[in-house]
Amino acid sequence: MLLTLLLLLAGSPLVHADGTLDKRISAFDKDRLARFDAIMTEALAEARAGGSAGDIKLLEDALAGTALPLAEGFDPTGDWNCRTFKAGGGVPLVAYGWFKCRISDDGSGWMLQKLTGSQRTSGLFYTLSATRLAYLGAGYYAGEEARRYGEDAKQDQAAVAERRGENRIVIMFPAPQFESKLDVLVLER
Template identity: 35%
Template sequence: MRTWVGAAACVITMACASTFACAGGAEAESAQSSLDWRRVATPADRTRLRNWRGAWIDALAQVDPNEVASDPVLFNPDLSLIDPLPPAGPYRCRTYKLGARAGIGPTFTISGWFACRIGTREDDGERVVSLVKLDGSQRPVGSVFADTNARAVFLGTMELGDETRPMRYGRDANRDMAGLIERIGTQRWRVVLPYPRFESVLDVVELVPAP
């Protein structure tokens, strides 16, 4: 079972993507790593995260059941295994968009595979993990805070096109991203993004180790 209790014992952080200034320094990083995600998330994103189950229900109601039946693990909203944080290394990632905002547009799309990377280090006894999508025209970059033993919380921004630096989280609500990281297999994870700003009702980003 999953609950919304659990403290931020560890934090996944991307440089320059947090609510703190992008000055870099150990002092800023140490302060960030001790924060609870609830203190970092915008009110709008706290609402989105609170309504994660509603997003699944709304999205799946629009999708042809045959399109998700081939992967019941990935599209099971209640499946999450303990130890949700992926180990460091290169990954492949792809995005599934479920449902259509205002009923306009396709209700199920799949992107191609892109490169992602997870990195870890120790900072004052805390495990700090970085997550970044490396290529493609839409590149999520952000911070993920530990929540429960089966889920972490992702807060970040969307880097677009030829941009070389991610926008600071909280500066532009249309770029802000909020979701859950869950492990759904031995070497398989997903990032669930309820009610993204554009196009879909729910985004599911699949993560698997790169060959």
């Protein structure tokens, strides 16, 4: 169902994007996003069953709320505090500390950069609906040049992003290629 939504709504004008999602996204990432709901359910169940009480509370707080509209005067550009949660897989739940992220708009779309920490990401957002974006980015490590989506399939990232509070965006990466079943990047300011 999500894949159908991805393909039907990719061109919606609510949020800037640099092109049509279905022309850029790989078959592997289409599959990951198509399985988003099932992956998220499984990973969160593992996190809740085996994570520490403190980390579970942090994750639940990060995911709280319902998706809010992304248009209607919402401007995500600027600096954000961000933290990553890794849920499911070898370790049930890991909550990392706060780092720095930035969302910019070069006129063709919103771009995310994780600026600090050892594991980073850089990529673009695409409109899925009035309350949901797709994110296509690439992971890299501190000290390396930022990669672009499509340059190295092993580093490609696909995610679903929602605005869950006035100043909170939650980006959920189903089936990342390393370490977990679900990565959650939370941006707050």
